[in-house]
Amino acid sequence: MKSKRIHRRTMLRSLGAATVGLPLLEEMLASTAVAANATPEIPIRAFNVFFGLGIPAPLQKEGFQGVLQPLQPLSKKLLIMREVDHVRCDEKGINAHYDGATAAFTAEPPDGEAKSGGPSIDQVIRRAHYPGGLPKGMVSTLAGGTFFRRSRVGRYVHSYNMDGTVAATIQEKPRELFERVFGGVALAGGDRSERLKRSVLDTVVEDYRHYTGANSPLGASSRARVADHLDRIREFEQRAFAMKHRQPNGPQVPPRSIIPHGGPADPGGQGIDITLDQLTSEWRLLSDVYALAVQMDRVRFGALTFLAAGERIRLTGDYIYNGKKLWEFDDARQQNASGDKGCSHEWWHKFNEKKKNEALRAHAHMKMQEVAYFLSALDSDECREPNGRTILENSLITISTESGDGRHNDVKRELSGVFHCITGANGRFKTGQIMNVGAEGLDVYNTMLDAFGTKDRLGPKKRDGRQIDSIRA
DSSP states (O other): OOOOOOOHHHHHHHTTTBOOOOOOOGGGSOOHHHHHTSOOOOOOOEEEEEESSOOOHHHHTTGGGTTTGGGGGGGGGEEEEEEEEOGGGOOTTSOHHHHHHHHTTTOSOBSSSSOBSSOOHHHHHHHHHOTTOSOTTSBSOEEEEEOOOOSOGGGTOOOBOTTSSBSSOOBOSHHHHHHHHHOEEEOTTSSOEEEOSSOGGGGTHHHHHHHHSTTOSSOHHHHHHHHHHHHHHHHHHHHHHTTEESSTTSOEEOOOOSSOOSGGGSGGGOOEEEEHHHHHHHHHHHHHHHHHHHHTTSBSEEEEEESOTTOOEEEEEEEEETTEEEEEEEHHHHHTOOGGGGSTHHHHHTOOTTSOOHHHHHHHHHHHHHHHHHHHHTSSGGGBOTTSOBHHHHSEEEEEOSOSOOOTTOHHHHTSSOOEEEEOTTTTBOOSEEEEEEEEHHHHHHHHHHHTTOSOOSSOTTSOOOOOGGGBO
């Protein structure tokens, strides 16, 4: 029996107008005969992933034998770029942590405490490919992150509009990120939305039963995918909200976030005590919800932060990788100091290429494992798209940080050799390589924008740019 073709947006509108995305179903595609002669339409997506404090340039030279080891399983789908510098973004009298963080994804110095000097890569691409806005119901830009330093916005926000203002309010709690993406329901007679006091799925369950039942217009395979999707949404919702009740028939009450936020997250810049489990548990839930939003085509642009620029935490706990204990985090004791001097931040200031730098290596390795966790969530079989590639392979995901050397005694060295890594962006860039590009970040970023056919460029208009052709596929 030949199934009737159904447009994805039609199904979304029919499901109670709830903002719960659907997986791509075979009935949403053109017929087999037409599809065989057509190029599958893959969404344009661009995301910025930031991690704090950086990877000293000498450690980057060790490749996957060193702190980059967690990225090795994805190495065929990544282009790691070394010798990228942001020296032009240095501002006298301003901490290089802040300059480097704002330069990430913009290649521009900051413009005050709450703005960048220009747009970020993702927003230039969004403007070029969706000048009239994204399809109805999508989140235009999604910013999320696990971070603690609060003094300047550029430390933790990494998506900027064309005028340098932040592109979206950052969501730092998993439940808030979930609500931002999935928690609104359109009310009849207007575009207003209300905060749900019960599961977002309760509003659409009858329609889901129709699409998975005996009278469904969908084929057996698609019915199974919709049912699986419902289960996945419920799972993430339960994880984000912990679905507890005050009473059997009362509304679900979400618990407090397990890590500090707001002022308590950065008490006078002195740092906080936190366990590795507390840090990674919340980050992974946030990452999962963010990845789910991408998978369900609810968002195509934005940024995700794992630890802010100049981050100050006193981390404790055993670091296990691939079943083996690599390090015991105990920053304050190992630094033999309290307050800000006992934070992991200090390992970067004490970096010495002639020493083992064991604590710094452990911290950097852990950060790469958490970045890899997010990337892997977009590289599963569930993320495979009509062209045979995964969302990870089809998207532009730019991974970067704040510095190439954490010592503050040499700004040029600190803002040189900044770690960069990108995905293939649906065949636009080379992957499977570690490349010494030897270029300014501004030229690298503008080469990336050229690959997307954007008219806008980063940096001064009168500056003579240089194409970094070596990164193009």
